[in-house]
Amino acid sequence: MIPPNLSFLQINRFLILLATLFFSLVSAARESVDEIKSASASGFVKVSIVRGDLEVKGWDRDEIQVTGELDEQTNNFVFRVDGDEAFIEVKIPDINRNWCVGYCNEGSDLTVMVPRGSTLKVSVVSTEVKISDVLGGLDIGGVSGDIIAKNASKRVRISSVSGSVELRNAKGRIRLSSVSGDVEVTDVHGTGKYHSVSGDIVLDEVSGDMDLESVSGEIEATSAFVSVLRGSTVSGDIRLEFEPSSDVDIELNSISGSIFLDASDKIAANFDLETGSGSIRNRITSDEPRKSKYVRDETLRFSTGDGRVYLSTRSGNITIND
Amino acid sequence: MSGQDKIQDKKGHVDGALSLALARELRQLNPEMEPSRDLWPAIERGMAQYVQPTKKRLNWMPYSVAASLLIAVSALVSNVVLMKQQTAPVLVQGTDIFSLDENQVEYLKVRNTLKDQFMETNRMLPLATLDDLNHNIQILEDARIEIESQVRANPQDARLIELLMRIHAQEIELLKQDYSKSGQFM
Numbered sequence: 001m002i003p004p005n006l007s008f009l010q011i012n013r014f015l016i017l018l019a020t021l022f023f024s025l026v027s028a029a030r031e032s033v034d035e036i037k038s039a040s041a042s043g044f045v046k047v048s049i050v051r052g053d054l055e056v057k058g059w060d061r062d063e064i065q066v067t068g069e070l071d072e073q074t075n076n077f078v079f080r081v082d083g084d085e086a087f088i089e090v091k092i093p094d095i096n097r098n099w100c101v102g103y104c105n106e107g108s109d110l111t112v113m114v115p116r117g118s119t120l121k122v123s124v125v126s127t128e129v130k131i132s133d134v135l136g137g138l139d140i141g142g143v144s145g146d147i148i149a150k151n152a153s154k155r156v157r158i159s160s161v162s163g164s165v166e167l168r169n170a171k172g173r174i175r176l177s178s179v180s181g182d183v184e185v186t187d188v189h190g191t192g193k194y195h196s197v198s199g200d201i202v203l204d205e206v207s208g209d210m211d212l213e214s215v216s217g218e219i220e221a222t223s224a225f226v227s228v229l230r231g232s233t234v235s236g237d238i239r240l241e242f243e244p245s246s247d248v249d250i251e252l253n254s255i256s257g258s259i260f261l262d263a264s265d266k267i268a269a270n271f272d273l274e275t276g277s278g279s280i281r282n283r284i285t286s287d288e289p290r291k292s293k294y295v296r297d298e299t300l301r302f303s304t305g306d307g308r309v310y311l312s313t314r315s316g317n318i319t320i321n322d
Numbered sequence: 323m324s325g326q327d328k329i330q331d332k333k334g335h336v337d338g339a340l341s342l343a344l345a346r347e348l349r350q351l352n353p354e355m356e357p358s359r360d361l362w363p364a365i366e367r368g369m370a371q372y373v374q375p376t377k378k379r380l381n382w383m384p385y386s387v388a389a390s391l392l393i394a395v396s397a398l399v400s401n402v403v404l405m406k407q408q409t410a411p412v413l414v415q416g417t418d419i420f421s422l423d424e425n426q427v428e429y430l431k432v433r434n435t436l437k438d439q440f441m442e443t444n445r446m447l448p449l450a451t452l453d454d455l456n457h458n459i460q461i462l463e464d465a466r467i468e469i470e471s472q473v474r475a476n477p478q479d480a481r482l483i484e485l486l487m488r489i490h491a492q493e494i495e496l497l498k499q500d501y502s503k504s505g506q507f508m
Contacts, residue, residue, distance in 0.1 A: 125447075125451060125501050126448075126450075126451055143451060143454065143455065143501060144451060144454050161454070161455065161458045161496065162454050162457070162458050177492075179458040179461055179462060179492070179496070180457070180458050180461050195488070195492075197458075197461055197462055197465050197489070197492070198461050198465070213485065213488065215465040215468065215469065215485070215489070216465065216468075232481050232485060234465070234468055234469060234472065234485070235468075253479075253481045253482075255472050255482075314476075
């Protein structure tokens with residue numbers, strides 16, 4: 001294919017030309033889309049994108065707009081509105097072994113504008129997802145891309161396998177989970193369930209009833225206003241900096257992780273602390289932990305009010321502070 | 323002879339005379355006498371319209387259909403119950419180590435079957451995605467094994483059992499997914 005008797009420089013130029021031509025063809029293969037349709041102000045919008053980038057934003061118009069570029073392997077692009085329901089889907093072939101051979105920017109890159117009151121359901125595989133200002137509820141599921149949602153309300157459910165999950169400024173019934181990705185929550189209020197297996201759970205400026213769970217990841221909450229909180233890990237530490245409510249009810253368990261509790265105000269509660277082989281540091285009162293005579297464990301019980309604080313770890317340390 | 327006997331005797335004589343008179347009349351009749359009108363069409367019509375009275379028999383068909391349905395429904399219900407027991411092993415709080423092991427055996431049967439199906443269903447995914455999924459399945463498995471060992475060490479810890487059940491649910495949920503068809507895993 002390469003003509004004979006060419007110098008190294010000429011061969012180099014020839015190859016660069018060939019590569020440019022290839023990338024131009026690949027880029028040209030991505031089809032642009034710009035469509036808009038009327039939709040219900042509080043309808044159900046379902047978006048399914050296998051790979052690429054997806055941004056969904058709420059706006060004040062009763063219309064849905066899809067702009068951007070479609071996956072280069074798109075078989076079929078679906079944008080349909082049936083009454084209160086809208087469907088947006090980029091279909092690519094089922095057999096996708098060659099998704100990312102060579103040039104890897106061939107996924108979809110779409111921005112979807114939806115009415116602010118919509119309920120949004122998004123399913124993705126390897127797609128980075130950003131969602132903002134959709135207030136009718138979210139149900140987002142993915143495998144490896146990160147998912148970031150801002151300004152949400154009502155029922156918010158986000159799950160990922162290895163991607164991180166981030167939620168900012170939300171209220172309602174929140175449920176976030178990931179297997180190996182981190183779960184990050186900022187300025188979220190309501191009933192929250194935050195679960196991970198190996199990823200960390202990081203909360204900041206949260207309030208309401210909370211259920212936190214990680215197997216090997218760490219749990220860290222700062223500026224939390226806590227009334228009811230349940231937390232457990234197997235090997236991860238739990239660190240909680242919070243403002244206690246008058247009827248605080250906290251239960252934190254770990255197997256080998258340590259527990260740190262730091263309240264910004266006086267905690268009015270019955271304290272029940274126990275550790276198997278770790279130690280207890282009490283900086284709230286002068287009560288000293290009781291050490292078992294025959295087995296290596298420490299317990300500490302004292303009362304400062306009607307609430308309840310139960311902290312337990314098998315081999316970690318416990319520190320309480322206010 | 324009493325009066326009554328006389329009456330009887332007189333009545334007998336009258337009957338005898340009548341019988342004789344009738345016999346005489348009959349003898350005088352034509353033996354090949356034809357009826358005044360043709361009666362055969364009426365007879366044939368009567369024979370055609372005559373319905374043979376049948377003996378009322380008990381009809382078993384509805385009862386047999388009902389019985390078959392009952393057996394089929396019972397079989398279905400028992401199968402569903404058995405399947406549920408197989409696919410959803412449930413740990414009871416406060417369970418002892420022995421029952422935990424039993425549950426784990428049942429759970430692993432279901433989980434391993436689902437894992438085989440998952441690998442088959444999703445085999446055409448890009449290798450990077452498949453590796454990622456496998457890595458996370460392994461993370462879940464490691465977590466489950468770690469929690470199982472903790473439950474064995476602390477069989478009365480309800481929170482640990484809850485954690486184990488949640489890992490089971492998460493593992494099963496992941497293994498049931500078909501990511502190979504875009505939009506079909508929701």
